[in-house]
Amino acid sequence: MADLFSRYSGEPLYIQLYMYYRDMIIGGSLKAGDKLPSVRKCAAEFAVSKMTVENAYMQLTAEGYVNARSQSGYYVPEISDMTVPYAPADRGEAEENRFVPKYDLSGSSADKECFDFNLWQKYVKYALRCSDRLLSYGDAQGEYDLRAAISEYAAQERGVVCSPSRIVIGAGVQTLIQLLCSLDPERSDVIFTGAQFEQGSAVFRDYGYRVLRGMDEYSSGSHVSFVYASPSRSNEFCDVMNISDRASLLNFARKKDCIIIEDDYDSEFCYFSRPVSSLQGLDGGINVAYIGTFSRLLLPSIRISFMVLPEKLEQRYADRAGFYNQTASKTEQIALARYITDGKLVTQIRKARKHYETKAEIMKSRIKRELGPEFVRISDSGFMVFFDLKTDVDAVGAIEKLRRCGLVVKDIRQAEQNKLRVFVSSASIQQDDIEISVILLKKALFI
């Protein structure tokens, strides 16, 4: 035993043993799911008493490095379940890249309070019982019952003109863009309007398209394949696109015989005050490919998106559909179909809207009280609060200061000299944490 544990010498035996295993787990020599040797075996191996081993294992258990399973033994848990930072050793990530904010005001993850996990779990369990369906590959276009449910939902909630046969399911927006590319033999220009969507333009570039950032970059001679737009988030303030801009976009598409891709990102939350139909609905479904996603509505980890094909691509898709496999999880498709037809999605949207609205209002009022900004506003989307703040700190310095206080925000920009525009989202943060996060914001930006 002396050899093995010399570097921990001076400590009680059980602490030496505890440190030995702890370091193996942190260092990755023992991985998630690995089992520690039995108490008897470990005692024999290191020539210590069983009591010593038991004490060491208890210490490891108490600190979360291993889990005890009855009748089975001690196991290393999932890395994310442990208290040590989630840091795969072989990626060589620098320390700063692993920053995990204490308070996330960037809106990048979902709010636990708002989603009924137990209910979703029931639907997944229901899907798992559909064993006959899970034994086969399923419909390449997406499960029929899900397409039927989405068709009804999109028509009712967003005025989308559709039928199950025109809906294609995919694991995320990129998958659907890839499909659109494969249906277009021309591969000429794509115009991205509004906020840039790097992961979207990357796909188009891969397929040989020229990507233009905004209508300004377009010169009238060239051929346009697609215009990419998010009318529900048309600018940096996440405001919705007004009706005259919508009409001119549709006119452009008709004149140029190109397809508008309407990425209706977060639309369910963008119309608190003034519901506007989808572009696709305004257009009658001719020139618009409508894309919707369920990641924000349910869980970011549910990778189910859908596209309503424009009328003019329907036949081309039917001809080529056999070449493309479905990417979305069939289990989750079945679960979601039932979840929608049981009316749970609509209930969840209503609940989430109310919840996010409340949080944004609290955020706004706390910012007003604590920071006394020149102005403060909630975006149309209901997620985002932004405000202007007089301060000597510049944008880069502010981000660093926030970071040191354990905060991350959506964006900070230099509005003018000695004035910052700060964008915070209340989407990810829990209601009870809003107050403390705003106080930390104040502390970071003023001190």
Added chain:
Amino acid sequence: MADLFSRYSGEPLYIQLYMYYRDMIIGGSLKAGDKLPSVRKCAAEFAVSKMTVENAYMQLTAEGYVNARSQSGYYVPEISDMTVPYAPADRGEAEENRFVPKYDLSGSSADKECFDFNLWQKYVKYALRCSDRLLSYGDAQGEYDLRAAISEYAAQERGVVCSPSRIVIGAGVQTLIQLLCSLDPERSDVIFTGAQFEQGSAVFRDYGYRVLRGMDEYSSGSHVSFVYASPSRSNEFCDVMNISDRASLLNFARKKDCIIIEDDYDSEFCYFSRPVSSLQGLDGGINVAYIGTFSRLLLPSIRISFMVLPEKLEQRYADRAGFYNQTASKTEQIALARYITDGKLVTQIRKARKHYETKAEIMKSRIKRELGPEFVRISDSGFMVFFDLKTDVDAVGAIEKLRRCGLVVKDIRQAEQNKLRVFVSSASIQQDDIEISVILLKKALFI
């Protein structure tokens, strides 16, 4: 009531009501998840007694058109759970396209007997409890714990040279091919060796590659980006590629500075008798992109595949990784990681191998006894039995005759005049059904 049900007149009232709802369900006016009106409401609406409604609903329940849920009412079940054929009305599919074989000898779906659903369900439930992980988007490359588990598995079982950082997860093989295309700026030739894989070549064509069918089509001048090979299923008989062919493939790749894509499809079942290391392992991981999938091992509906990047693409991937979202279900990734680290995957493979081996042996012996073919052989993969049969029927006629008997086989080819080569798979069929399916095969081909 007379108006509504006139077309069913002459029948008892409860039968009329039953037919009315039955036709609405078959016709699609009532969809999966829809609720029938309450007994009280229905009785009031059609001015009949509650007893009449109850009798009608009982009839519908008995025949599987609706399910009764206690304290809640009567609901239309999932279409696939009903006895009527799964036939979405709006797809306009011709009757023959909807043929569902009584006995599937094509091997296109998995075998229910072989997969422990309850166990898998437990792992998915475990994953559903990891609520903190499910609230975020997760790692674009694939969950770290899954990559670590796969890394160990692929190294042990297939001699693959890898580490978690070189593994990319994706929802299906096509997704991984798309990623490879995006990492290759050249887009020149792709050579598909062995059996054609249409869904693979479709992706390459979409990205602008020229697809060559076999080494014969290659003329030595042109630049080759990729060679696509399945050494575990190198020919029509699903035989494994021999070692000298493997070596010459690797030499070709080194000489031409191209990448071999090793699609190790079904490899877990291809090495009953003679385990051969993966091409990637032979190569030391330099020029080979290794692709594996879990659809056959577990469920076809689990869309999780993985790729081990060749050394020379590792840096290029790291530079571009941020542009590509993960497509595989995070829940299923978490479940699968634990399933593998708990040793369940290896157990499942052993069990499935034995099971498929037994079925193939039974299939072969029954074919021998019933059909007395000139020769009969089990392929290396253990799934496929093929045999030659003297008959006047030609291949097309034989397929049609089998179809009429409710059978579908993997393939039938004209070996020579008056001789057919028939390929059947025992993968999808249950053990108890092998005998009857071979008897039907005999009936179809001889009568």
